[in-house]
Amino acid sequence: MTIVTGSVSMSLDGFVGPEPGEDGSGVHERLHRWMYDLVAWRERQNLEGGSPNIDSDVVAEEFHQAGAYLLGRNTFDLGEERWGEDPPFRGPVFVVTHRPRPVLTRRNGTVFAFVTEGFESAVAQAKSAANGMDVLCTGGPDVLRQGLSTGLLDELQIHMSPVVLGGGVRLFDGLANYPLEFTMERVIHSGTVTHLRLCAER
Numbered sequence: 001m002t003i004v005t006g007s008v009s010m011s012l013d014g015f016v017g018p019e020p021g022e023d024g025s026g027v028h029e030r031l032h033r034w035m036y037d038l039v040a041w042r043e044r045q046n047l048e049g050g051s052p053n054i055d056s057d058v059v060a061e062e063f064h065q066a067g068a069y070l071l072g073r074n075t076f077d078l079g080e081e082r083w084g085e086d087p088p089f090r091g092p093v094f095v096v097t098h099r100p101r102p103v104l105t106r107r108n109g110t111v112f113a114f115v116t117e118g119f120e121s122a123v124a125q126a127k128s129a130a131n132g133m134d135v136l137c138t139g140g141p142d143v144l145r146q147g148l149s150t151g152l153l154d155e156l157q158i159h160m161s162p163v164v165l166g167g168g169v170r171l172f173d174g175l176a177n178y179p180l181e182f183t184m185e186r187v188i189h190s191g192t193v194t195h196l197r198l199c200a201e202r
Contacts, residue, residue, distance in 0.1 A: 002067070002127045002130050002132060002133065002134055002135060003134050003135070003154040003155060004070075004123060004126075004127070004134070004135045004137060004147065004152055004153050004154050004155070005062070005065075005066075005134055005135070005136055005137065005153070005154065005155040005156070005157060006137045006138075006144045006147055006148075006153050006155070006156045006157065007062055007136060007137070007138050007139075007156075007157040007159070008138075008139060008141070008144060008156075008157070008158060008159070008171060009031040009032050009034075009035075009158075009159045009161050009193075010031075010158050010159065010160055010161065010171065011030075011031060011161055011163050011164060011165040011168075012160070012161075012162060012163065012164050013164050013165060013166065014170045014171070014172070015027075015031075015165040015167065015168035015169060015170055016031070016139075016140075016141050016144075016168070016169055016170065016171045017031070017139075017140060017141055017168055017169045018168050018169065019167070019168055019169060020074075020169075027165060027168055030161070030163045030165065031161050031163065031165075032161075033161070033163075034055060034159065034161055034192045034193040035055070035059065037050055037051050038050050038051055038053070038055055038056035038059055039051060039052045039056050040056040040057070040059040040060035040063065041056070041059050044063060044088035044090075045088060046086050053190065054188060054190045055190050055192060055193060055195075058157075058159075058188060058195050062136055062157070063088075063136075065133060065134045065136070066089075066091070066130075066133060066134055066135065066136035067091060067092075067129070067130030067131050067132065067133025067134060067135070068091060068092045068093070068094065068126040068127070068129045068130040068133070068135050068136075069089050069091065069092070069093040069094070069126070069135070069136050069137070069138060070093075070094050070096065070122055070123065070126055070135060070136070070137040070138075070143060070147075071093055071094070071095050071096070071137075071138060071139065071140075071143065072095070072096055072097075072139060072140045072142050072143035073095055073096065073097035073098075073099060073114075074140050074142075075138070075139045075140045075143075076093075076095045076097075076112065083106075085106050085107050085108070086106065086107065086108045086110075087106055087108065087110040089110045090108050090109045090110055091109060091110065091111075091129075092110075092111050092113065092126070092129040092130075093110060093111065093112045093113070094113050094115050094122040094125050094126045094129075095112055095113065095114045095115065095122075096115055096118070096119050096122045096143050096146070097114050097115065097116060098116060099114070099116075100114060100116050101114040102114075113125065119143065119146040119147065119150060119152070120150060120152065123135065123147075123152050137153065141169045141170075141171055144156075144171060145171065145172075145173075145174060145175060148172075148175055148178065148180060148200075149175060149178045151200070151202070153200060154199070154200055155185070155197060155198065155199055155200065156182065156196075156197075156198045156200070157195065157196065157197050157198075158195075158196040158198070159193050159194075159195055159196075160193060160194040160195075160196060161193050162192075162193070180200070181200070181201040182198035182199060182200055182201060183198065183199045183201060184196070184197075184198060185197045185198065185199045
């Protein structure tokens with residue numbers, strides 16, 4: 001059965017990104033520092049080398065289980081130039097947006113479709129395109145919140161990074177009217193980051 005999984009790096013004080021409009025390069029670097037030397041992450045960026053450790057195994061697992069991806073428009077806009085012709089997805093990506101744009105095809109099999117009919121439509125299209133594999137939602141915070149508030153997010157993987165940011169965007173802000181319950185499915189601690197896999201209770 002196809003499930004929808006959200007994946008996000010989070011600071012110890014609960015932040016998952018900078019405030020909208022801020023230069024988020026420093027925040028992004030601190031939150032995701034644990035990934036940059038992993039062989040699984042580097043391979044997806046067309047880079048050589050890297051460490052083949054348990055953190056790399058977790059990243060590889062996310063990629064290998066995903067048959068389609070969900071992104072918010074801000075995440076796409078921030079990544080488009082950096083990804084170039086070889087984005088790390090290598091499959092169908094559905095971008096939730098209010099701004100229409102023609103389908104964008106890259107040479108490594110990545111196809112970006114821009115969905116203006118809402119999050120639920122993007123999920124339905126991603127599930128159909130996933131061919132029995134899972135759908136991975138990798139950001140940003142607003143899209144992940146939509147997954148939580150609609151009940152369409154089946155799993156949440158939080159990569160808890162041992163940094164304190166002191167400000168930014170919290171993943172669970174604005175969800176007070178949506179009581180959320182999870183089952184802790186897995187905890188992996190590598191010494192660099194702690195990976196939490198939570199299963200949403202229905």
